[in-house]
Amino acid sequence: MSEKTLFTRIVEGEIPSDTVYEDETTYAFLDVNPLAPGHTLVIPKAPYERLSEMPPAEAADVFSVLGEITAAVEAAVDADGTTVALNNGEAAGQEVPHVHWHIIPQFEDDTARPIHALFDGAELSDEERSEIAGRIRDNQ
Ligand code: AMP
Numbered sequence: 507m508s509e510k511t512l513f514t515r516i517v518e519g520e521i522p523s524d525t526v527y528e529d530e531t532t533y534a535f536l537d538v539n540p541l542a543p544g545h546t547l548v549i550p551k552a553p554y555e556r557l558s559e560m561p562p563a564e565a566a567d568v569f570s571v572l573g574e575i576t577a578a579v580e581a582a583v584d585a586d587g588t589t590v591a592l593n594n595g596e597a598a599g600q601e602v603p604h605v606h607w608h609i610i611p612q613f614e615d616d617t618a619r620p621i622h623a624l625f626d627g628a629e630l631s632d633e634e635r636s637e638i639a640g641r642i643r644d645n646q
Contacts, residue, residue, distance in 0.1 A: 511553045511604035527575050531567040534575050544583035546609040555603040557594050576609050585611035
């Protein structure tokens with residue numbers, strides 16, 4: 507049997523967490539190393555590693571509460587907005603191999619970090635972009 511993920515151990519109460527939401531399929535708790543006050547993680551209880559492994563019904567369950575949890579986080583810390591992000595795979599910086607959405611409060615001051623600031627940008631011609639779009643369509 508494969509080892510439990512860190513987040514499964516949190517869901518099962520083996521590791522304590524500041525839980526902010528729970529239902530049959532979804533769990534949310536505060537990040538222990540917050541990037542901003544109120545930084546919250548939202549996970550499916552089942553330990554899928556990557557987004558593409560999640561059955562659509564379970565992904566829909568998580569998404570059906572993600573907006574509501576995000577609004578509650580914003581209200582709790584008086585945030586002006588939030589970045590909601592998922593590091594999908596090790597190359598994207600995913601450290602815990604159990605799908606999780608980060609809800610990171612943002613404030614209208616100089617601490618704001620738009621997601622575009624993370625990347626240098628890719629120089630692509632119109633043809634290259636169209637060719638990539640075609641390959642994405644072909645891979646569905
Ligand atoms: P990622 O790099 O996207 O895999 O994010 C993993 C996140 O889990 C990091 O932001 C960590 O701070 C957070 N984390 C690790 N251990 C715990 C824990 N015991 N309780 C809450 N959050 C945790």
